[in-house]
Amino acid sequence: MYWRYNVTPMGYYDVAQICLNGHMINDHAQTRPQHNQEFCSKCAATTIIGCPQCDTPIRGYYEVEGVIDFSEEQVPVPAFCQHCSKAFPWTESRLEAAHDLAGQLELDVPDRTLLEKSIEEIVRDTPRAPAEAMRFKTIVEKAKPWGLKAFKEILYGIAGEAVKRMIWP
Numbered sequence: 001m002y003w004r005y006n007v008t009p010m011g012y013y014d015v016a017q018i019c020l021n022g023h024m025i026n027d028h029a030q031t032r033p034q035h036n037q038e039f040c041s042k043c044a045a046t047t048i049i050g051c052p053q054c055d056t057p058i059r060g061y062y063e064v065e066g067v068i069d070f071s072e073e074q075v076p077v078p079a080f081c082q083h084c085s086k087a088f089p090w091t092e093s094r095l096e097a098a099h100d101l102a103g104q105l106e107l108d109v110p111d112r113t114l115l116e117k118s119i120e121e122i123v124r125d126t127p128r129a130p131a132e133a134m135r136f137k138t139i140v141e142k143a144k145p146w147g148l149k150a151f152k153e154i155l156y157g158i159a160g161e162a163v164k165r166m167i168w169p
Helices: 089-104 109-124 129-143 147-155 161-167
Strands: 011-015 017-019 024-026 059-064
Touching: 089 109, 089 147, 109 129, 109 147, 129 147, 129 161, 147 161
Parallel strands: none
Antiparallel strands: 011 059, 017 024
Protein backbone atom coordinates (compact mmCIF):
# COMPACT_ATOMS: atom_id res chain seq x y z
CA MET A 1 0.00 0.00 0.00
CA TYR A 2 1.32 3.44 -0.91
CA TRP A 3 0.54 6.65 0.89
CA ARG A 4 0.40 9.81 -1.17
CA TYR A 5 1.09 13.13 0.46
CA ASN A 6 0.35 16.61 -0.78
CA VAL A 7 -2.08 15.41 -3.42
CA THR A 8 -4.51 18.26 -2.87
CA PRO A 9 -4.19 21.33 -5.07
CA MET A 10 -2.71 24.41 -3.47
CA GLY A 11 -5.16 27.02 -2.35
CA TYR A 12 -5.28 30.40 -0.67
CA TYR A 13 -7.18 32.09 2.12
CA ASP A 14 -9.71 34.70 1.20
CA VAL A 15 -10.15 37.58 3.65
CA ALA A 16 -12.81 37.52 6.35
CA GLN A 17 -14.87 40.52 7.36
CA ILE A 18 -15.91 40.38 11.02
CA CYS A 19 -17.59 42.95 13.24
CA LEU A 20 -15.88 44.23 16.37
CA ASN A 21 -18.19 42.03 18.47
CA GLY A 22 -17.14 38.86 16.62
CA HIS A 23 -20.00 38.25 14.16
CA MET A 24 -18.82 36.82 10.84
CA ILE A 25 -20.03 39.13 8.08
CA ASN A 26 -18.32 37.70 5.00
CA ASP A 27 -15.69 34.94 4.82
CA HIS A 28 -15.10 35.80 1.12
CA ALA A 29 -14.54 39.56 1.56
CA GLN A 30 -12.11 39.85 -1.39
CA THR A 31 -13.73 37.53 -3.91
CA ARG A 32 -17.36 38.39 -3.03
CA PRO A 33 -17.22 42.04 -1.94
CA GLN A 34 -20.90 42.52 -2.76
CA HIS A 35 -21.63 40.81 0.59
CA ASN A 36 -19.43 43.16 2.62
CA GLN A 37 -21.07 45.51 5.11
CA GLU A 38 -19.68 48.59 6.81
CA PHE A 39 -21.67 47.77 9.95
CA CYS A 40 -22.94 44.51 11.44
CA SER A 41 -26.63 43.81 10.86
CA LYS A 42 -26.83 41.95 14.22
CA CYS A 43 -25.25 44.48 16.57
CA ALA A 44 -24.45 47.59 14.48
CA ALA A 45 -20.72 47.40 15.29
CA THR A 46 -18.11 48.47 12.75
CA THR A 47 -16.58 45.70 10.66
CA ILE A 48 -12.90 44.96 10.02
CA ILE A 49 -10.94 42.83 7.55
CA GLY A 50 -7.52 43.12 9.16
CA CYS A 51 -5.90 42.91 12.56
CA PRO A 52 -6.10 46.31 14.30
CA GLN A 53 -2.58 45.79 15.67
CA CYS A 54 -0.60 44.69 12.60
CA ASP A 55 -3.07 45.14 9.72
CA THR A 56 -2.65 41.53 8.54
CA PRO A 57 -5.80 40.38 6.72
CA ILE A 58 -8.05 38.10 8.78
CA ARG A 59 -8.13 34.60 7.30
CA GLY A 60 -11.38 33.76 5.62
CA TYR A 61 -12.50 30.84 3.51
CA TYR A 62 -9.76 28.54 2.18
CA GLU A 63 -10.23 28.58 -1.58
CA VAL A 64 -8.87 25.74 -3.74
CA GLU A 65 -8.94 26.37 -7.48
CA GLY A 66 -10.93 23.75 -9.36
CA VAL A 67 -12.61 22.37 -6.24
CA ILE A 68 -16.26 23.07 -5.51
CA ASP A 69 -17.24 22.94 -1.85
CA PHE A 70 -20.88 22.14 -1.25
CA SER A 71 -20.54 22.00 2.51
CA GLU A 72 -22.21 24.74 4.46
CA GLU A 73 -19.48 24.88 7.08
CA GLN A 74 -18.75 28.37 8.27
CA VAL A 75 -15.25 29.65 8.75
CA PRO A 76 -14.65 29.93 12.51
CA VAL A 77 -14.08 33.41 13.87
CA PRO A 78 -10.47 33.49 15.12
CA ALA A 79 -9.71 34.66 18.65
CA PHE A 80 -6.14 35.80 17.98
CA CYS A 81 -4.21 37.18 15.00
CA GLN A 82 -2.19 34.50 13.22
CA HIS A 83 0.56 37.03 12.50
CA CYS A 84 1.12 39.10 15.66
CA SER A 85 -0.73 36.87 18.19
CA LYS A 86 -2.70 39.78 19.65
CA ALA A 87 -6.29 39.20 20.68
CA PHE A 88 -8.89 40.47 18.25
CA PRO A 89 -11.32 43.11 19.62
CA TRP A 90 -14.10 40.55 20.17
CA THR A 91 -11.74 38.36 22.20
CA GLU A 92 -10.58 41.32 24.28
CA SER A 93 -14.15 42.37 25.05
CA ARG A 94 -15.16 38.81 25.99
CA LEU A 95 -12.13 38.47 28.27
CA GLU A 96 -12.96 41.80 29.88
CA ALA A 97 -16.58 40.71 30.38
CA ALA A 98 -15.44 37.38 31.90
CA HIS A 99 -13.14 39.19 34.32
CA ASP A 100 -15.97 41.58 35.23
CA LEU A 101 -18.26 38.63 35.89
CA ALA A 102 -15.56 36.95 37.98
CA GLY A 103 -15.45 40.13 40.06
CA GLN A 104 -19.17 39.74 40.83
CA LEU A 105 -18.67 36.30 42.38
CA GLU A 106 -18.19 36.16 46.11
CA LEU A 107 -14.71 34.65 46.17
CA ASP A 108 -11.76 34.88 48.51
CA VAL A 109 -8.54 36.30 47.06
CA PRO A 110 -6.83 32.94 46.31
CA ASP A 111 -9.90 31.62 44.43
CA ARG A 112 -10.32 34.90 42.53
CA THR A 113 -6.66 34.78 41.46
CA LEU A 114 -6.98 31.15 40.33
CA LEU A 115 -10.19 31.94 38.44
CA GLU A 116 -8.55 34.86 36.61
CA LYS A 117 -5.65 32.60 35.58
CA SER A 118 -8.03 29.85 34.48
CA ILE A 119 -9.97 32.23 32.25
CA GLU A 120 -6.81 33.22 30.39
CA GLU A 121 -5.68 29.59 29.94
CA ILE A 122 -8.99 28.24 28.67
CA VAL A 123 -9.35 31.06 26.15
CA ARG A 124 -5.82 30.56 24.83
CA ASP A 125 -6.38 26.78 24.58
CA THR A 126 -2.98 25.95 26.04
CA PRO A 127 -1.86 22.47 27.17
CA ARG A 128 -2.94 23.51 30.67
CA ALA A 129 -6.46 24.28 29.45
CA PRO A 130 -8.10 20.98 30.53
CA ALA A 131 -6.75 21.25 34.08
CA GLU A 132 -7.67 24.93 34.24
CA ALA A 133 -11.14 24.14 32.87
CA MET A 134 -11.80 21.79 35.78
CA ARG A 135 -10.45 24.34 38.27
CA PHE A 136 -12.59 27.05 36.65
CA LYS A 137 -15.73 24.90 36.82
CA THR A 138 -15.14 23.94 40.47
CA ILE A 139 -14.57 27.54 41.59
CA VAL A 140 -17.54 28.95 39.69
CA GLU A 141 -19.96 26.22 40.83
CA LYS A 142 -18.85 26.75 44.43
CA ALA A 143 -19.36 30.51 44.21
CA LYS A 144 -22.67 30.83 42.35
CA PRO A 145 -24.91 28.20 40.76
CA TRP A 146 -25.82 30.60 37.92
CA GLY A 147 -22.16 31.37 37.22
CA LEU A 148 -21.45 28.64 34.65
CA LYS A 149 -24.40 29.64 32.50
CA ALA A 150 -23.37 33.29 32.59
CA PHE A 151 -19.76 32.44 31.71
CA LYS A 152 -20.97 30.24 28.86
CA GLU A 153 -22.65 33.25 27.24
CA ILE A 154 -19.34 35.11 27.37
CA LEU A 155 -16.65 32.49 26.76
CA TYR A 156 -18.24 29.75 24.65
CA GLY A 157 -17.37 31.39 21.32
CA ILE A 158 -13.67 31.73 22.09
CA ALA A 159 -12.88 28.70 24.29
CA GLY A 160 -11.31 25.58 22.79
CA GLU A 161 -13.51 22.60 21.88
CA ALA A 162 -12.13 20.28 24.57
CA VAL A 163 -12.66 22.94 27.23
CA LYS A 164 -16.24 23.53 26.09
CA ARG A 165 -17.03 19.82 26.46
CA MET A 166 -15.50 19.72 29.92
CA ILE A 167 -17.19 22.81 31.35
CA TRP A 168 -20.49 22.76 29.48
CA PRO A 169 -21.22 19.11 28.53
